[in-house]
Amino acid sequence: MSDDSMGESRLRAAVTNSEVSPGDEHRLVLEPTRPRLIRIQARGEEFPILQIQGQLFVCSKANGNCCCGWEEKGRAPVNASLYEAEWERRGLRSRLHLSFTGCLGVCTLGNNALLQILGRSIWLKDLNDDAFIPAIFDYAEAMLQVGQIVPPSPSLKEHVYERFLAPPTGQHLPLIADAVPVTDDLQYVDPVCFMNVDPATARHVAEFQGRTIYFCAPSCKRQFLANPAAFNVG
Numbered sequence: 001m002s003d004d005s006m007g008e009s010r011l012r013a014a015v016t017n018s019e020v021s022p023g024d025e026h027r028l029v030l031e032p033t034r035p036r037l038i039r040i041q042a043r044g045e046e047f048p049i050l051q052i053q054g055q056l057f058v059c060s061k062a063n064g065n066c067c068c069g070w071e072e073k074g075r076a077p078v079n080a081s082l083y084e085a086e087w088e089r090r091g092l093r094s095r096l097h098l099s100f101t102g103c104l105g106v107c108t109l110g111n112n113a114l115l116q117i118l119g120r121s122i123w124l125k126d127l128n129d130d131a132f133i134p135a136i137f138d139y140a141e142a143m144l145q146v147g148q149i150v151p152p153s154p155s156l157k158e159h160v161y162e163r164f165l166a167p168p169t170g171q172h173l174p175l176i177a178d179a180v181p182v183t184d185d186l187q188y189v190d191p192v193c194f195m196n197v198d199p200a201t202a203r204h205v206a207e208f209q210g211r212t213i214y215f216c217a218p219s220c221k222r223q224f225l226a227n228p229a230a231f232n233v234g
């Protein structure tokens with residue numbers, strides 16, 4: 001077996017066992033994927049577009065969100081300047097785009113970011129210290145260097161979670177141990193806005209197909225009752 005394929009097997013084994021330490025993931029350096037120009041039609045015209053490896057979306061108060069970065073609401077500030085400085089310093093512009101966004105939909109876990117890289121969505125939560133910003137870019141760079149998804153470093157491990165359900169193909173490498181599902185299903189979530197609700201205190205309630213559904217506000221209940229089939233609670 002060549003050194004390269006030995007390295008690859010070792011890395012794959014380490015990844016599978018979630019044992020990649022910061023450094024291990026750098027040992028296998030695959031041929032870097034170069035960005036490439038493609039032509040895309042839009043509005044009846046053809047535009048050259050750079051295909052790149054990923055994009056980092058950071059939920060930011062500057063973009064009309066409701067929670068992340070809101071010091072008035074007791075949240076940590078989002079240091080957009082540090083995100084930009086780290087991104088520029090590392091020369092990632094042609095491989096990883098940086099975007100400041102509005103709400104990513106998981107306010108309770110904020111401050112939040114989403115790293116979309118090499119075809120995978122990596123959700124980052126509880127980013128309430130500037131130290132996480134270089135750690136996120138270190139993680140992204142490690143994956144760009146080896147050309148594949150690796151588990152997060154110890155400093156980020158507690159901040160990564162799987163927001164999306166795994167595809168039904170079974171070819172999904174979990175990045176972290178699976179979260180413990182709530183046994184009584186969606187009882188604690190308003191199905192319209194996904195805010196957490198407490199069945200013991202919720203004032204807005206509806207019965208649907210033998211289930212009691214709890215809402216955070218009358219507007220959510222109205223929206224639900226207007227078209228229950230749209231909210232996937234069956």
Ligand code: FES
Pocket residue numbers: 059060065066067068102103104105106107108110111112
């Ligand atoms: S405000 Fe950041 S996820 Fe909603």
